[in-house]
Amino acid sequence: MSAPLLEFGPDIWVGEGPVVPFFLGFPYPTRMAVIRLSDGSLFVWSPVALSDELKGEVDSLGQVRYLVSPNFLHHLFLGEWKSAYPNASLFASPGLRKRRKDLIFDGDLADAPDEGWAADLDQVLVHGSFVMTEAVFFHRASRTAIFADLIENLPRDWFGGWRGYVARLDGIMEPNPGAPREWRASFINRRKARAALGRILDWPIERVLIAHGKPAVSNGKAFVRNAFTWLLGS
Template identity: 50%
Template sequence: MAVIRLAGGDLFIWSPTALTEGLRAAVESLGTVSHLIAPNSLHHLFLADWKRAFPEARLHAPPGLWEKRRDLAFDHDLADGPMQNWAGEIDQVVMRGNVITTEVVFFHVPSGTVLFTDLLQQLSASRFSGWRALVARWDLMTGPEPAVPRKFRLAFTDRRAARAAIGHVLSWPAKRVLMAHGTPVSEDGRALIRRAFRWLSR
């Protein structure tokens, strides 16, 4: 999860996690929760809790989530290019062509931070043992730097669309990279992204 405070004080909640009382209090101390972002069709489990807690917040859905979560009344579809509410502060592009999920990648302009959800991951090898350790290593999830897991690489059936999207990502002057599953990268973010997606050009 990430919290971005927009220039007007509204909060942009990216990939919201389980809402505890402590987390709610911490978030409320930062500003008004106005936007709840599901960045792909896999990160949506706690949206209903957040919407109940912040009924005035707008729900934003990536491609494919409307059909999966018919119990939620989404306000907007996430597409290429920023919403008017955060234009100039956050840019975004849709990574299409993957049969597992369609992910929206965001770029926070003031901090130079790119936000990936599942398409970049790096987990500690100590989290796994036995056959799970073998699977995690095969899936490129425990390497020396964040990488695109092998299962997601294989699921890109439209590589032309993926290359176009990652080309847009690489146009951003990225300094940092934030992932839902991995330690944040604090420098040379664009170089890391270029290395992580080099396989797309092969």
């Protein structure tokens, strides 16, 4: 069951989705963002399960024009959103087309924003990993950087038993946010990753929205730096 949308900043809202099982049964919370662009249309980032209540709230904000997956793990609910909004353009993150051959994509995320949202959002592809490439976005009006899995910040009591122990070792829990250690290890080309991070840190970040865990509502740039000490310090 999806929760109602909450305002995160000017023209940006967040919606909490259901908990979904991940590798070895780790339960992950889900979160989406809805951004109202300058032309009044909506950009939906990492859609969560679509309930009637959520659809009603989204429709009250404007017309859904873009549906975006930030990386190839964030795809579970794209199909139901595309069915509900057939006129919206569906954009694939790197590698997602191979995973979701059942979906018809209208475009692919690149290392620069699509012209449809370039007036309101900037974006960077964080290359360097042989496992996965993530698109990170910046919403100018709210000065919000938006991360999917490159920054996770789950409550210390989120996972129970052995999963909690593993998650702490993985470096994805408060007060030390970050990417899972196994994903960090996959960044064999750290020069490329640092270049992407440098572009991100050039943004005037005040807030940081993430898919999994507690976001940052102030001191956003410091939050990002803290989450990437594994990359900046190596």
